[in-house]
Amino acid sequence: MSGSGTVKILGISGSLRRASFNAATLRTAQELAPEGMTIDIFDITPIPLYNEDVRAQGFPPPVEDLRARIKAADGLLIVTPEYNYSIPGVLKNAIDWASRPPEQPFDGKPIGIMGASAGVMGTGRAQYHLRQCFVFLNGMVMNRPEVMIPAAQNKFDAGGKLTDQATKDFMVAHLTAFKAWVLRMRQPAT
Ligand SMILES: Cc1cc2nc3c(=O)[nH]c(=O)nc-3n(C[C@H](O)[C@H](O)[C@H](O)COP(=O)(O)O)c2cc1C
Numbered sequence: 094m095s096g097s098g099t100v101k102i103l104g105i106s107g108s109l110r111r112a113s114f115n116a117a118t119l120r121t122a123q124e125l126a127p128e129g130m131t132i133d134i135f136d137i138t139p140i141p142l143y144n145e146d147v148r149a150q151g152f153p154p155p156v157e158d159l160r161a162r163i164k165a166a167d168g169l170l171i172v173t174p175e176y177n178y179s180i181p182g183v184l185k186n187a188i189d190w191a192s193r194p195p196e197q198p199f200d201g202k203p204i205g206i207m208g209a210s211a212g213v214m215g216t217g218r219a220q221y222h223l224r225q226c227f228v229f230l231n232g233m234v235m236n237r238p239e240v241m242i243p244a245a246q247n248k249f250d251a252g253g254k255l256t257d258q259a260t261k262d263f264m265v266a267h268l269t270a271f272k273a274w275v276l277r278m279r280q281p282a283t
Contacts (some may be wrong), residue, residue, distance in 0.1 A: 213242030
């Protein structure tokens with residue numbers, strides 16, 4: 094964890110697609126992060142499909158890496174697509190792997206959620222499913238402001254740059270509130 098006043102965030106995109114709007118949103122979040130906040134990105138592509146027989150032999154290296162990076166981060170920023178009104182299987186799979194004992198790393202971890210979709214709901218339904226996953230895991234998901242980006246295909250240029258100023262403004266408001274949320278959740282040093 095980082096020292097007082099600065100926050101180190103681990104960012105995860107729930108899409109593996111090269112031209113993903115959600116991965117592009119995460120990269121935009123890196124650019125828009127307020128002073129004193131850094132966002133590193135973890136790529137979940139190498140995470141294998143969950144198999145309890147495999148886990149019984151030990152966490153595969155990409156899962157170990159994910160767990161260690163979640164533990165080391167002051168907070169998580171998850172940017173998710175909506176698949177069939179829920180979160181993509183690859184994202185749920187990564188969360189399931191990381192959540193296994195011992196010392197599941199989401200416990201008490203501040204979490205911010207954003208999402209971009211082609212539809213008009215801007216991943217709202219997926220985001221509420223994602224929140225539900227963190228109830229049992231005791232993740233400290235920030236309630237608001239929410240960032241739901243509808244019709245994403247109209248808000249990014251061909252190079253994956255976010256061009257919509259209103260969306261940038263929503264993201265800045267979220268990131269600013271998230272920094273305060275992370276600092277508020279920080280346990281006093283013992
Ligand atoms: C399997 C699948 C299911 C989808 N379901 C939804 C959905 O429920 N709601 C929605 O708005 N878009 C849905 N879409 C469209 C996605 O919003 C769109 O593909 C988006 O670009 C995915 O995010 P990405 O660009 O980060 O990969 C779905 C796409 C796929 C591939």
